[in-house]
Amino acid sequence: MGTEVLKDPFVPEIYRVESVRRELADAVTLELAPVSGKRPDFRPGQFNMLYAFGVGEVAISMSVSAHEGPGFVHTVRNAGAVSGALARLEPGSTLGVRGPFGTGWPVAEAEGRDVLIVAGGLGLAPLRPAIQEVLAHRERFGRVTILVGCRSPSEILYQHDLEQWKQRLDVNVEVTVDHAGTDWHGNVGFVTTLIPRSPFDPANVVAMVCGPEVMMRFAATGLQKGGVPASSIYLSMERNMKCAIGLCGHCQFGPAFICKDGPVLPLDRIAGLLTVQEV
Amino acid sequence: MQAFKAETPGFVTDTAGLQCLFDVLADEGYRVVGPTLRDDAIVYGDIDGVTDLPSGWTDRQAPGRYALERRQDNALFGYAVGPHSWKKFLFPPIETLWSAHRGADGAMSVTVPERPADKFAFVGVRSCEIHAMAVQDKVFGEGAYVDAAYAARRSDAFIVAVNCAEPGGTCFCVSMETGPRAAEGFDLALTELIDAGEPMFLVETGSEAGRRILEQVPHAAATAAQAEAAMTVSERAAAQMGRSLDTSGIKELLQSNPEHSRWDDVAARCLSCANCTMVCPTCFCSTVEDHSDLTGQNAERVRKWDSCFTMDFSYIHGGSVRASGSARYRQWMTHKLANWIDQFGTSGCVGCGRCVTWCPVGIDLTEEVAAIRAVPDEGRSR
Numbered sequence: 001m002g003t004e005v006l007k008d009p010f011v012p013e014i015y016r017v018e019s020v021r022r023e024l025a026d027a028v029t030l031e032l033a034p035v036s037g038k039r040p041d042f043r044p045g046q047f048n049m050l051y052a053f054g055v056g057e058v059a060i061s062m063s064v065s066a067h068e069g070p071g072f073v074h075t076v077r078n079a080g081a082v083s084g085a086l087a088r089l090e091p092g093s094t095l096g097v098r099g100p101f102g103t104g105w106p107v108a109e110a111e112g113r114d115v116l117i118v119a120g121g122l123g124l125a126p127l128r129p130a131i132q133e134v135l136a137h138r139e140r141f142g143r144v145t146i147l148v149g150c151r152s153p154s155e156i157l158y159q160h161d162l163e164q165w166k167q168r169l170d171v172n173v174e175v176t177v178d179h180a181g182t183d184w185h186g187n188v189g190f191v192t193t194l195i196p197r198s199p200f201d202p203a204n205v206v207a208m209v210c211g212p213e214v215m216m217r218f219a220a221t222g223l224q225k226g227g228v229p230a231s232s233i234y235l236s237m238e239r240n241m242k243c244a245i246g247l248c249g250h251c252q253f254g255p256a257f258i259c260k261d262g263p264v265l266p267l268d269r270i271a272g273l274l275t276v277q278e279v
Numbered sequence: 280m281q282a283f284k285a286e287t288p289g290f291v292t293d294t295a296g297l298q299c300l301f302d303v304l305a306d307e308g309y310r311v312v313g314p315t316l317r318d319d320a321i322v323y324g325d326i327d328g329v330t331d332l333p334s335g336w337t338d339r340q341a342p343g344r345y346a347l348e349r350r351q352d353n354a355l356f357g358y359a360v361g362p363h364s365w366k367k368f369l370f371p372p373i374e375t376l377w378s379a380h381r382g383a384d385g386a387m388s389v390t391v392p393e394r395p396a397d398k399f400a401f402v403g404v405r406s407c408e409i410h411a412m413a414v415q416d417k418v419f420g421e422g423a424y425v426d427a428a429y430a431a432r433r434s435d436a437f438i439v440a441v442n443c444a445e446p447g448g449t450c451f452c453v454s455m456e457t458g459p460r461a462a463e464g465f466d467l468a469l470t471e472l473i474d475a476g477e478p479m480f481l482v483e484t485g486s487e488a489g490r491r492i493l494e495q496v497p498h499a500a501a502t503a504a505q506a507e508a509a510m511t512v513s514e515r516a517a518a519q520m521g522r523s524l525d526t527s528g529i530k531e532l533l534q535s536n537p538e539h540s541r542w543d544d545v546a547a548r549c550l551s552c553a554n555c556t557m558v559c560p561t562c563f564c565s566t567v568e569d570h571s572d573l574t575g576q577n578a579e580r581v582r583k584w585d586s587c588f589t590m591d592f593s594y595i596h597g598g599s600v601r602a603s604g605s606a607r608y609r610q611w612m613t614h615k616l617a618n619w620i621d622q623f624g625t626s627g628c629v630g631c632g633r634c635v636t637w638c639p640v641g642i643d644l645t646e647e648v649a650a651i652r653a654v655p656d657e658g659r660s661r
Contacts, residue, residue, distance in 0.1 A: 009424045010376045010580075014387050035386070053379060053387055054571030054578035079596040094387040096379070239600065240593050242567050245424035248585070249564030250592060252614065254534070255621035260423060276537045278606035 009245045012051045012096030013037070017089050018071060023157055027077040027122065028087050029063065032097065033070065042066050043104030044129030045208075045236060045264045049244045050074060051096030052085035059241045060086075061126035061263070062100070065133050072097065075125040075157070101244045103264045105130040106234055110206035114142040116198065118219050120149050120191055120211020124157045126236050126263075127210050131165070138170055142205075145172040145198045149191025149215070152177050153184050172199060191215065192222045202227035208264075210236040217274055220267050230268035237262045237270070253279055281453065281517035283460050288506040290482040290498040291472075297355070297480060298329045300439070300467075301402070303495045309400035309437055312368060314361070319347060321361040323368075326402070333358065340447035340521070340632065343641030352476040356403055356469070359447030360631050364560035365401050365408055366415060369432050370584075376567065378579040394428055400437040404465065406458030407450075407629040409440060411560035413464060417623040418563045437488060440465035444512045448521035449632030451645060455524065457629040460513040461485075467493060470509035481509040522632060524645040525652065526616075529626075532652060533617035537609060541650045546604035548640050553586035555634035555642075556611065561627050564592070587611050612644055 015032040022028050033039070047061040058080075064073035078087040089095060107130050115134055119127050134141055146165060150156045156175060166173045174194045176187035187194065192215070207228055209219045216235045223233050237258050239251040244259045251258035254273045256265060273279045292300075304311050305327075313326045316333045326332065338358040339346045350357050377391045404412075416433060419426040440461040443450075452458030461468045466489030470481040481501055484490045501509075556562040566585035571578040585592060587610050593600035601607045619627030628644075635643045 008391060008427065011389055011391055014389065051379075051569075053381055054569060054575065056569040057567070057580075083596075093385060096387065096389065238595060240595050242565065242585075246422050247419060247424065247426055247563070248566065249587065250566070250585070252610070252618070254613075255618040257622070272534075273537070278601045278603060279537070279610075 009098065010243070012049070012057075012098045014094050015072065015097045017091050017093050017095065019091055020089065023075055024077075024155055026079075026087070027075055027157070029073060029075045030086070030089060031069075032072040032074065032095070034097075035094065039071055040100060042100035044107055044133055045104035045126055046100040046102050047126070047244075047263060048072060048074065048097050048099030048101070049241075050076070050082075050086055051098070052082050052089070053095070055085040056082040057096070057098075057242075058082045058086070059101075059244060059259075061236070063125040063128050065129035065136075067136065068132055075122065077122055098244060101259055103260075103262055105208050105264055106206055107133050110134070111140045112142070114200040114205040115144045116195075116200050116205050116207040116223075117144075117146040118191060118195070118207060118209040118211070119147065120215035120219075121151065121155065122157060123209075123211035123215075123236070124148055127208060128158060128161065130208055135165070135168070135171065142201070143172065143199050144170065145200055146174070147191050147194045147198065148173075148175045149194075149211070150175070150177050152179050153181075153186075174198070190218065192218045195219065195222045195226060203229075205232060207233045209233065213238070220271070220274065224267075230271050231266055233267040234264050235267060235270070236264050281514060283510040283513045287483070288501045288503060289484075289509070290493065291479060291501045291505055292482055292496060292498040293479045294329055294355070294477070296497045299496045300492070301326070301328050303492055304400040304437060307492070308398055310397050311400045311402060312365075313402035314356070314358075316347075320345065321347070321358055323361075323363040323365065323401075329355065332356070332403075337445060338447060340449050340636045341641075342449065342635050342643045343638055345636050352473050353478060354444070354471055354473055355478050356441045356471045357445055359443065359445065359450055360405055360408065360633060362558050362633065362637055364558070364631075364633070365404065365412060366560050368397075368399050368401070369412070369436070370415065370419065370426075370429055370563065372584045374428070374582045376580045376582050378577065381576045381578075397432065398435045398437075399432065400439065402439040403441045404438050404461075405441060405443055405631075406461040407452045407455070407631040408560055409438065409461055409464040410455075410457035410629045411631070414561045414623070414625055414627060414629065415563060417625065437492070438465040438467075438485075440468040440485075442468060442470040442509070442513055443516045444471060446516050446519050446521060447632055447636065449635040449643070450630065451520050451522040451524050451632060452630040453517050453520050453523070454526060454645075455626060455628055455630035459516040465489070470512050472505065472508050472512070481505055522630075522635065522643070522645045524628075524630065524648060526626070529648065530617040530620045532648075532655060533613045536651050536655060537613070539651050539654075541647060542605040542609045544650070545608050545642060545647050548642055549588075549604050549608050550640060551588045551604050551607060552639060553588040554637045554639060556586040556588060557584065558633040558637045559615075560631060560633070561615075561629065562586070566591075587614070612647060616644075616648065
C-alpha cells in the first residue's frame with residue numbers, strides 16, 4: 001500500500017468491467033480488470049475509490065480476496081448518483097479506480113484463535129475476502145462462525161457462497177432475517193441474537209463485524225456482554241470520503257481518519273465515540 | 280513578561296532596502312506576495328513594491344469586528360493578520376486535479392493538467408503563520424500520502440517574516456506558543472522599528488537562501504541598541520495579547536466532553552456559515568466536484584476548500600451524520616484543539632484569532648473552551 005511512490009494518489013487508474021452479476025434488486029457485483037498493467041495486491045477489508053465518468057467517486061470495499069482472481073471484485077448498491085452510475089455499468093465499459101486504501105481485517109492475527117464473522121446486510125461484502133482467506137487456510141484457525149443478518153430473505157447476499165460454506169463441517173453458518181413470510185424456515189430476528197448461542201471462546205476469539213452502524217453498535221455490546229474484550233472486536237466504519245488518503249478531512253471519526261486508520265478499527269480504539277450521536 | 284534575546288545582532292535596512300529586496304526577489308523569479316489594502320481590509324496579494332504595502336494603517340479587531348484605522352506613523356507592517364492567510368497560495372481554494380476524456384470507443388483516459396509553477400516569496404509572514412504552514416506541512420507533506428503540488432510550492436517558497444509589533448484584539452499566539460517573535464521557519468525576518476515616524480527594519484537571516492538574497496540588498500550591521508529595540512518590540516507585543524487560551528490538558532478536556540451542554544449553547548449562536556474554517560490558516564478540508572462538458576465526453580475533477588460546518592460534509596447514504604449545529608461545532612473545535620494532537624502531534628490552532636474576528640456573531644473559541652473547562656465532565660445534555 002502506498003509503495004508505488006511515483007504514482008499520483010489523486011489520479012485513478014483505468015479499469016474495464018469484465019462481468020456484471022446481479023446480486024439483489026438494487027445491488028450488482030462488478031468484476032474489474034486493469035486496462036494496462038497489473039492489479040495491485042490488497043488485503044481483505046481494504047477498499048477502492050471507484051469513479052464513474054463525469055459523475056463522481058465512491059469508496060467501495062473489495063468483496064473477493066486478492067488470492068481468488070486477477071482483478072478487483074466490488075459489490076455496489078445503487079444508493080446515490082455515483083453508486084447508481086456504477087451499478088448501471090455494462091461489461092466492456094471503463095471506470096476509474098484508486099486504491100487499495102485503508103486497513104484490513106485481522107486475518108493473520110486471528111490464526112490460532114476462534115473466528116466470529118458478524119455481517120449485517122451488504123456488510124457481508126467487505127467480509128467475504130476475510131472469510132475466503134480463513135477458509136483457504138482453515139487448519140490455522142479455531143472454530144469458525146459466520147453470522148449473517150438481512151432485512152428479508154430477498155436481501156440475502158451471496159446465497160451461493162453461504163450454501164457452500166454451510167455444507168462444510170468445519171464452519172458454523174447462521175442466517176437470520178428481520179422479517180419473513182411463511183415460506184422462510186430459517187431464523188428470524190436481529191443478527192445480534194445469534195451471538196449468545198454461537199460456539200466460540202470469548203477469551204480467544206477475533207470478531208469481525210460489518211453492517212449498518214447501529215447494528216455494529218449492538219453487536220459490539222452483545223459481544224462485550226459475552227465476555228469478548230474490545231481489543232478482539234473489529235468493526236468496519238463508514239464516513240463520507242473524498243480523497244481516501246487522509247488529506248480531505250471528510251472521514252474523521254474522532255481522532256481517526258476512516259480512510260487510513262480504518263475502515264477496519266478495533267473497538268477499543270473507538271468505543272467511547274460509538275455511543276455518541278453525530279460523531 | 281516574556282523576554283527575548285537576539286542570537287546575533289543582525290542587520291538593519293530602510294524602506295529603500297525593502298524595495299530593493301522586492302526587486303531582487305522578483306529578479307530571482309519569485310512571485311512576490313504580501314499585505315495590501317483591498318475592500319477595507321488588509322489582504323495578501325501580488326505586490327510590486329513598498330508602495331503597495333498598507334503604509335500608515337492599522338487594524339482594530341474584536342470578536343465579529345474588523346476595522347482599519349490610520350496610524351500616527353508610516354509603519355508598513357503596523358497591524359495584525361487579516362482575513363487571508365498564505366494557505367490560499369500553497370493550497371489553492373480551487374484546483375483541477377485531473378481531467379478525463381471518453382474516446383469514440385467509449386474508453387476513458389485521464390490526464391493531469393500542467394500546474395502553474397509559481398515560486399512564491401511571501402513578505403510579511405507573522406510567527407503564527409509560520410507555525411500554521413508547519414501545521415499544514417504535517418498534513419499535506421508528512422503522511423503516508425503526500426500532496427506533491429503542495430509540497431513543491433512549499434519547498435520553493437521564500438519566507439520574509441515580520442515580527443508583530445501590535446497584536447490584534449483577538450490574538451493569542453502566546454498561549455499557543457507560536458509567537459509573537461518568529462524563531463525559525465523563515466529565510467529573512469524583519470522587525471519594524473519606527474524612527475521619527477518612518478520605518479526601518481532589523482533583519483535576521485534564517486537560511487542560506489536568506490543570506491544570499493540579503494547580500495544583494497543594501498544593509499548595515501545592527502547596533503546593540505537597535506537589536507535591543509527589536510527585542511523590546513516583541514516583548515511589548517507578547518504582553519498585549521487580546522485573548523488567552525488555557526491549553527493545559529485541552530486534548531483530554533475536549534475529548535472527554537462530547538456531550539457537554541455548551542455545544543448546544545454555542546450552536547444556538549453559530550450560523551454554520553463556515554467563515555471560521557475559511558479564514559483559518561490550518562483548516563485543510565476539501566471536497567471534490569466532478570463535472571462533464573455538454574458533449575459528455577470530457578470531465579474533470581476539481582478540488583475545492585470545504586468546511587465541516589456544511590451539511591454535505593458528513594453526508595452518507597441516508598443523511599448527514601452531523602445533522603445538528605452542535606455536532607458540527609463540536610467536530611470543528613474538538614478537531615482543531617484536541618484530535619489534531621492525536622493526528623499530527625500538534626495543535627491545529629496557532630492563536631491567530633481569525634476565527635474569532637471573522638465570526639459574524641463573534642463566537643470566541645477561547646471563551647467556549649473556558650466555558651467547558653469551568654464545568655467539565657458534565658453529564659449527557661441530550
